[in-house]
Amino acid sequence: MAKYDLLKTEGRAKRGVFHTVHGDIQTPVFMNVGTVGAIKGAVSTEDLKQIKCQVELSNTYHLHVRTGDKTIKELGGLHKFMVWDRPILTDSGGFQVFSLSSLRKIKEEGVHFRSHIDGAKIFMGPEESMQIQSNLGSTIAMAFDECPPALAERKYVEDSVARTTRWLKRCKTEMARLNALEDTVNPNQLLFGINQGAVYDDIRIDHAKEIAELDLDGYAVGGLAVGESHEQMYHVLEETVPYLPQNKPTYLMGVGTPANILEGVERGIDFFDCVYPSRNGRHGHAYTRFGKLNLNNKKFEKDMRPIEEGCQCPACRNYSRAYIRHLLKAGEMLGLRLMVLHNLYFYNNMMEEIRNALDEGRFAQYKASMLDSMEHGQD
Amino acid sequence: MAKYDLLKTEGRAKRGVFHTVHGDIQTPVFMNVGTVGAIKGAVSTEDLKQIKCQVELSNTYHLHVRTGDKTIKELGGLHKFMVWDRPILTDSGGFQVFSLSSLRKIKEEGVHFRSHIDGAKIFMGPEESMQIQSNLGSTIAMAFDECPPALAERKYVEDSVARTTRWLKRCKTEMARLNALEDTVNPNQLLFGINQGAVYDDIRIDHAKEIAELDLDGYAVGGLAVGESHEQMYHVLEETVPYLPQNKPTYLMGVGTPANILEGVERGIDFFDCVYPSRNGRHGHAYTRFGKLNLNNKKFEKDMRPIEEGCQCPACRNYSRAYIRHLLKAGEMLGLRLMVLHNLYFYNNMMEEIRNALDEGRFAQYKASMLDSMEHGQD
Numbered sequence: 121m122a123k124y125d126l127l128k129t130e131g132r133a134k135r136g137v138f139h140t141v142h143g144d145i146q147t148p149v150f151m152n153v154g155t156v157g158a159i160k161g162a163v164s165t166e167d168l169k170q171i172k173c174q175v176e177l178s179n180t181y182h183l184h185v186r187t188g189d190k191t192i193k194e195l196g197g198l199h200k201f202m203v204w205d206r207p208i209l210t211d212s213g214g215f216q217v218f219s220l221s222s223l224r225k226i227k228e229e230g231v232h233f234r235s236h237i238d239g240a241k242i243f244m245g246p247e248e249s250m251q252i253q254s255n256l257g258s259t260i261a262m263a264f265d266e267c268p269p270a271l272a273e274r275k276y277v278e279d280s281v282a283r284t285t286r287w288l289k290r291c292k293t294e295m296a297r298l299n300a301l302e303d304t305v306n307p308n309q310l311l312f313g314i315n316q317g318a319v320y321d322d323i324r325i326d327h328a329k330e331i332a333e334l335d336l337d338g339y340a341v342g343g344l345a346v347g348e349s350h351e352q353m354y355h356v357l358e359e360t361v362p363y364l365p366q367n368k369p370t371y372l373m374g375v376g377t378p379a380n381i382l383e384g385v386e387r388g389i390d391f392f393d394c395v396y397p398s399r400n401g402r403h404g405h406a407y408t409r410f411g412k413l414n415l416n417n418k419k420f421e422k423d424m425r426p427i428e429e430g431c432q433c434p435a436c437r438n439y440s441r442a443y444i445r446h447l448l449k450a451g452e453m454l455g456l457r458l459m460v461l462h463n464l465y466f467y468n469n470m471m472e473e474i475r476n477a478l479d480e481g482r483f484a485q486y487k488a489s490m491l492d493s494m495e496h497g498q499d
Numbered sequence: 500m501a502k503y504d505l506l507k508t509e510g511r512a513k514r515g516v517f518h519t520v521h522g523d524i525q526t527p528v529f530m531n532v533g534t535v536g537a538i539k540g541a542v543s544t545e546d547l548k549q550i551k552c553q554v555e556l557s558n559t560y561h562l563h564v565r566t567g568d569k570t571i572k573e574l575g576g577l578h579k580f581m582v583w584d585r586p587i588l589t590d591s592g593g594f595q596v597f598s599l600s601s602l603r604k605i606k607e608e609g610v611h612f613r614s615h616i617d618g619a620k621i622f623m624g625p626e627e628s629m630q631i632q633s634n635l636g637s638t639i640a641m642a643f644d645e646c647p648p649a650l651a652e653r654k655y656v657e658d659s660v661a662r663t664t665r666w667l668k669r670c671k672t673e674m675a676r677l678n679a680l681e682d683t684v685n686p687n688q689l690l691f692g693i694n695q696g697a698v699y700d701d702i703r704i705d706h707a708k709e710i711a712e713l714d715l716d717g718y719a720v721g722g723l724a725v726g727e728s729h730e731q732m733y734h735v736l737e738e739t740v741p742y743l744p745q746n747k748p749t750y751l752m753g754v755g756t757p758a759n760i761l762e763g764v765e766r767g768i769d770f771f772d773c774v775y776p777s778r779n780g781r782h783g784h785a786y787t788r789f790g791k792l793n794l795n796n797k798k799f800e801k802d803m804r805p806i807e808e809g810c811q812c813p814a815c816r817n818y819s820r821a822y823i824r825h826l827l828k829a830g831e832m833l834g835l836r837l838m839v840l841h842n843l844y845f846y847n848n849m850m851e852e853i854r855n856a857l858d859e860g861r862f863a864q865y866k867a868s869m870l871d872s873m874e875h876g877q878d
Contacts, residue, residue: 157825162541162832166817187800187825195803195821203817421566424574438545438582442574446536446566453541453832 122310122337124369128478132361132388135478138338138369141308142199142207142259147369147390148474150381150467151175151209153398156182157202160398161460162453165204170434171461172468175207175259177393180252181216185235185242189255197257197305209393210258212249212314214265215342215374226266228283246290254298257305262340263291265314270347277318281327288313288331310337312371318343319352321359328363339364340371341389350380357387364388378407378470378494382487385474392471397463402456404448407466409490410497413441415459420445433465434458501689501716503748507857511740511767514857517717517748520687521578521586521638526748526769527853529760529846530554530588532777535561536581539777540839541832544583549813550840551847554586554638556772559631560595564614564621568634576636576684588772589637591628591670591693593644594753605645607662625669633677636684641719642670644693649726656697660706667692667710689716691750697722698731700738707742718743719750720768729759736766743767757786757849757873761866764853771850776842781835783827786845788869789876792820794838799824812844813837 128135138145152159152173159168159176168176178198183189192201198208217224217231224233230245244252249264265284268277292311299307313331317324331339341360344353357372364370371391372384381392397407404416408428413420415427426436427444435444435458447455470490477486507514517524531538531552538547538555547555557577562568571580577587596603596610603612609624623631628643644663647656674690677683692710696703710718720739723732736751743749750770751763760771776786783795787807792799794806805815806823814823814837826834849869856865 156829156831157822158829158831158833160832162836164817164833164837166813182829186829191801191821195801195819201819201822201825203822422570422574434545438543440574440580442570443536443580443582446580450535450537450561450565452535452537453539453835454537454543456832457541457836458543 130483151177151393155179162457171465181213189252193255207259209260212262212264246287247294250294260310263288267343312338314340314342316343324360338369342373361388401459401463410499433462435462509862530556530772534558541836550844560592568631572634586638588639591641591643625666626673629673639689642667646722691717693719693721695722703739717748721752740767780838780842789878814841
């Protein structure tokens with residue numbers, strides 16, 4: 121069903137388009153994170169259309185424990201629930217299981233753990249994750265994997281990756297079964313596999329080769345941005361991405377800063393997602409092409425310029441740094457909303473600029489100038 | 500400068516239009532409360548234009564203690580600061596002085612008190628209140644008054660009202676002086692006087708007559724909705740409003756529920772303001788023509804209808820009760836925003852319906868049917 125067209129390359133950087141039942145995704149793309157089916161900072165799906173968002177990302181675990189995927193299926197699926205007709209990617213729940221829950225036990229069949237909300241016992245394995253994501257009816261489902269700590273020992277990582285591969289095969293089988301059911305929300309749901317291996321090149325490469333053979337709809341690089349250095353992360357991408365199919369989309373999970381994204385694109389990544397723009401926005405930190413601004417700073421008290429001159433986001437088109445700082449100081453939600461709208465727009469707009477640069481064969485130049493401007497630019 | 504045209508009456512109910520330098524205000528009107536220059540619930544001035552808001556109301560005291568009226572004047576005034584080119588009414592700060600601050604001392608010259616933010620000593624009298632409001636440059640400034648408790652003793656109320664009258668005269672003199680200054684933000688700033696007298700009819704009436712002679716731009720009834728019963732409030736309006744000039748706008752401060760507003764209109768009130776729609780919205784309570792709904796209620800978990808069928812607000816045009824309930828349960832700001840947008844729209848839209856009914860001589864009928872529907876209507 122899905123098809124990825126590689127439109128252009130520049131070095132390893134890819135410019136593509138991914139066709140889905142919920143519309144085309146132009147890549148490289150940044151997915152906007154709406155954990156429980158809403159972007160933090162009072163941003164609605166209607167707003168997302170104003171800020172160049174192509175793909176919304178929701179968290180399987182959170183939607184499973186609150187309101188519940190079965191209820192959402194009854195109501196017609198996540199697209200209908202949150203009123204978003206464009207692509208949605210759901211994560212597998214695995215990352216939350218491993219990061220949020222205490223008392224977890226990993227077994228071959230899956231993971232036993234307790235809900236972070238009410239302590240209820242939950243079991244999640246590959247089949248359960250696929251079932252939940254099928255109930256949500258997302259455009260792209262992620263395989264259920266284990267994300268071992270960046271600094272885990274080799275033996276642990278080897279065993280974990282081997283299990284992740286076995287889990288991936290079970291995910292693929294289960295998704296095929298679910299997509300064929302009569303009452304399935306999205307019979308065209310796609311599956312992305314996830315490469316793991318911590319910072320061990322050979323494990324990463326072997327795993328990439330192994331999952332590449334499974335002919336999935338896309339491939340993610342997981343287990344990065346979890347404690348290793350940026351240099352280690354870039355190194356892993358350089359070593360691993362060449363072993364993932366070039367004619368399928370690649371996804372660098374949970375990454376990252378604008379600089380991380382530029383480096384990721386250069387190393388062949390199509391999809392990104394990160395909570396930075398919304399989380400930093402809620403803390404008063406704005407991304408601009410001249411670097412980050414801390415709007416809490418006293419020096420912005422009488423600054424009637426927009427957050428970023430020339431920016432076409434809903435915050436910059438209307439409101440000043442002085443007003444937004446005033447709102448942040450007064451604890452007004454509107455301040456957080458305007459910050460988040462700006463930051464997400466900044467990310468989405470940067471991706472558009474990246475795509476344009478790739479289209480015109482000047483990505484290397486764009487990347488260098490953007491990195492320089494963000495580091496040394498004058499506000 | 501300002502002129503109030505009484506377009507139509509029905510009994511004592513008035514249908515008017517108030518011309519200001521920031522545009523016409525069609526009355527009866529509900530003013531949307533944006534305490535610190537922003538409506539709570541992440542609602543921006545851009546949003547206000549979508550939800551039929553005519554007048555924004557900001558709080559002098561809050562803006563004085565945070566960011567500061569002098570800074571706002573330097574930046575061009577409150578209209579420019581919050582990006583709103585339509586009418587703004589500022590209160591006098593008196594109500595906050597009397598309700599928020601501890602350690603206050605009322606003297607003839609004004610009130611000594613401490614900031615609720617940092618405990619700093621502040622003095623505010625009629626001249627200071629006018630100066631702050633002049634710095635903000637609001638369309639309509641409110642006179643500095645004392646709002647005695649609803650159940651205050653007669654002697655206290657008599658003395659307080661006499662002082663409020665002396666303060667009012669000082670306000671008028673000071674505003675004339677400020678409006679004539681060369682660097683004033685809004686040389687056409689208007690002044691509304693405030694009738695006080697707790698629940699003592701004769702004090703209220705004598706005070707109304709006295710202030711009516713001062714030929715102010717408008718007249719408010721203050722000191723209501725502060726602890727007395729609805730019946731007492733309606734009684735005060737019946738006794739007092741006839742002594743306020745019919746050819747000037749009247750304003751019932753801090754009121755109230757939709758039913759209170761309908762009763763107020765019937766008794767000759769033009770302007771209303773209240774925090775109920777935004778505060779109740781943030782608590783998950785939605786106003787509809789079939790009464791209030793508590794969206795936290797389990798029964799809305801799978802209810803895919805909008806908050807109110809047929810409502811044209813940004814929440815109802817897009818999102819369901821089920822989704823909004825989910826957001827409220829998950830503590831997502833978007834839930835609060837959608838609730839507040841709906842509730843303010845409900846109020847603003849009801850005012851439009853009231854005006855239409857008055858235009859067509861069927862206000863009594865509209866009021867009866869609306870009250871009946873809100874009390875007995877089936878959702």
